């Protein structure tokens with residue numbers, strides 16, 4: 001499978017330098033690949049994103065920012081996760097905490113993560129890609145631990161969001177080396193132009209809906225497997241079809257942080273969304289998954 005990479009630039013402009021914590025800004029002495037992104041870079045990035053439905057920004061975070069994020073995450077998992085409601089923290093096997101696979105809404109439990117989500121280059125990038133103001137909605141943690149994990153079913157995030165217009169961006173920050181073996185993200189390029197596709201229930205905790213009859217269709221062979229290194233950022237449109245295989249490695253983790261931003265213009269069907277979440281929570285509890 002080809003590996004896509006459209007830009008090695010870090011998204012930092014003059015405004016960002018004024019507004020964002022220094023730890024997420026690049027040193028001016030870094031090599032060209034980490035130079036601040038100019039207006040034309042942002043324009044061409046958005047053009048490519050609108051064309052393909054996704055983008056990859058290599059080295060969005062540098063080693064020191066990543067180290068800090070890793071430390072904060074480890075602390076969060078050790079001290080905050082045990083206090084979070086079970087419908088916000090998912091394990092492949094809930095009796096084995098090594099199999100932690102997903103945490104929802106880190107921003108609601110920790111001010112450091114709140115700032116990372118709401119007042120940072122991540123948010124500014126979301127606004128560039130969406131072409132206007134955004135609303136930070138959900139900061140998530142994902143892992144596929146070795147041996148105990150499931151594939152991520154093919155889906156469109158917009159199916160879960162229940163928003164009109166369906167305008168939102170999801171960003172996925174790699175924390176480990178990610179490739180075919182440990183379950184890299186796979187995008188169906190251009191699929192965001194097809195509108196919302198029919199989904200049906202899956203048995204996958206954290207990804208309860210998947211696209212019906214995806215495999216075997218001609219289009220599924222056009223997937224692009226995105227290999228990534230720690231600090232690389234992927235971004236996709238709410239309508240872009242994507243999925244990931246299970247982690248088939250013996251020892252390698254596949255950790256990532258997910259950033260979901262809605263366009264300020266998007267309105268959620270709050271009643272339908274809440275009803276679905278309530279039903280899902282009940283089903284997960286009844287089946288012993290949470």
Ligand SMILES: O=C(O)CCC(=O)C(=O)O
Pocket residue numbers: 142152157170171172242243244256258
């Ligand atoms: O981490 C994964 O396997 C899937 C993530 C995903 O689907 C998303 O962030 O929209």
